[in-house]
Amino acid sequence: MKPATDMSQQEINDFCRAASAAYYAIVRAHVARTGEPAMLPDLLCPVGPVPCVHHYDEQTLDEAESFLLRLGLIGEC
Secondary structure (H helix, E strand, O other), rough: OHHHHHOHHHHHHHHHHHHHHHHHHHHHHHHHHHOOOOOOHHHHHHOOOOOOHHOHHHHHHHHHHHHHHHHHHOOOO
16 A cells, blocks of 8 residues: 555545445444444545445455554454
8 A cells, every 4th residue: 555645635535435335344244243333433424325345446445444453443353
């Protein structure tokens, strides 16, 4: 992954939407498995339709997952 200083605004926006898509997929799976309510941070709540993971390639989703881990929003399995 490029450092943020080398990314265009569009690349940053795409990466954040990929992180949001990954987070929503993880939250949906957790809710389905446990029945517990979802905790959704405002910064990952998209404006408009929720992004889907199938819009992103595996490398982007892996980077997004690593980003979410670093933020402490998800834990390692």
